[in-house]
Amino acid sequence: DSGVTQTPKHLITATGQRVTLRCSPRSGDLSVYWYQQSLDQGLQFLIQYYNGEERAKGNILERFSAQQFPDLHSELNLSSLELGDSALYFCASSSSGAGHNEQFFGPGTRLTVL
Amino acid sequence: GEDVEQSLFLSVREGDSSVINCTYTDSSSTYLYWYKQEPGAGLQLLTYIFSNMDMKQDQRLTVLLNKKDKHLSLRIADTQTGDSAIYFCAERETGSSASKIIFGSGTRLSIRP
Numbered sequence: 758d759s760g761v762t763q764t765p766k767h768l769i770t771a772t773g774q775r776v777t778l779r780c781s782p783r784s785g786d787l788s789v790y791w792y793q794q795s796l797d798q799g800l801q802f803l804i805q806y807y808n809g810e811e812r813a814k815g816n817i818l819e820r821f822s823a824q825q826f827p828d829l830h831s832e833l834n835l836s837s838l839e840l841g842d843s844a845l846y847f848c849a850s851s852s853s854g855a856g857h858n859e860q861f862f863g864p865g866t867r868l869t870v871l
Numbered sequence: 872g873e874d875v876e877q878s879l880f881l882s883v884r885e886g887d888s889s890v891i892n893c894t895y896t897d898s899s900s901t902y903l904y905w906y907k908q909e910p911g912a913g914l915q916l917l918t919y920i921f922s923n924m925d926m927k928q929d930q931r932l933t934v935l936l937n938k939k940d941k942h943l944s945l946r947i948a949d950t951q952t953g954d955s956a957i958y959f960c961a962e963r964e965t966g967s968s969a970s971k972i973i974f975g976s977g978t979r980l981s982i983r984p
Contacts, residue, residue, distance in 0.1 A: 759913065759915070761913075790972075792974075799974065799975070799976035799977060800914075800959060800974040800976075800977065802971060802972065802973070802974070805971065813971045815971065847913055847914070849913075849914075858902075858963070859916050859919070860916070860972065861916075862906075862913030862914040862915065863913050864911075864912060864913050865912075865913050
């Protein structure tokens with residue numbers, strides 16, 4: 758158990774819909790990262806937040822957005838869903854940007870868009 | 872841009888050594904990582920190496936870094952069935968307080984009896 762929790766575990770929805778994925782980082786970790794893992798694209802970095810502020814952006818679509826709240830939990834919002842958005846979405850957390858900065862991964866949310 | 876490449880599959884016999892290879896493009900990467908993903912689970916950090924090191928050993932795991940060729944390998948000695956997983960190589964962007972990590976596509980390791 759990494760200490761990072763993600764809800765829900767599974768999500769099935771239809772094209773055009775909007776969903777929100779939630780992540781709680783490990784106690785004390787200030788950074789939260791979101792990744793998308795799909796069969797054809799591998800593991801793609803989406804976005805990072807540090808202590809409530811956006812710190813880095815990866816291959817995140819404009820239809821997707823995220824935020825980190827004062828209690829440090831984070832939400833990833835996916836809108837106007839398409840079939841190709843079906844994937845595993847992972848959240849990871851780390852304490853800071855210093856050192857080797859191990860990222861601890863949550864168990865993921867499996868999103869299926871029908 | 873940064874890129875990390877690995878072969879997709881590796882099959883080894885139980886008890887043999889497994890060697891998973893990776894190449895990366897950012898010659899100024901500070902840290903390089905190996906993560907393990909077991910079925911239905913998230914990624915777990917196995918080991919990492921700082922870019923000024925050539926080798927790191929941790930029990931059954933040996934990481935070799937050839938900085939000149941930008942080649943990283945993970946050797947698992949005495950491979951067991953519990954080692955079946957996807958192994959991801961990753962590099963950390965340099966000069967980045969954002970700690971952005973670039974992952975390879977993962978190598979699926981399967982163990983033959």
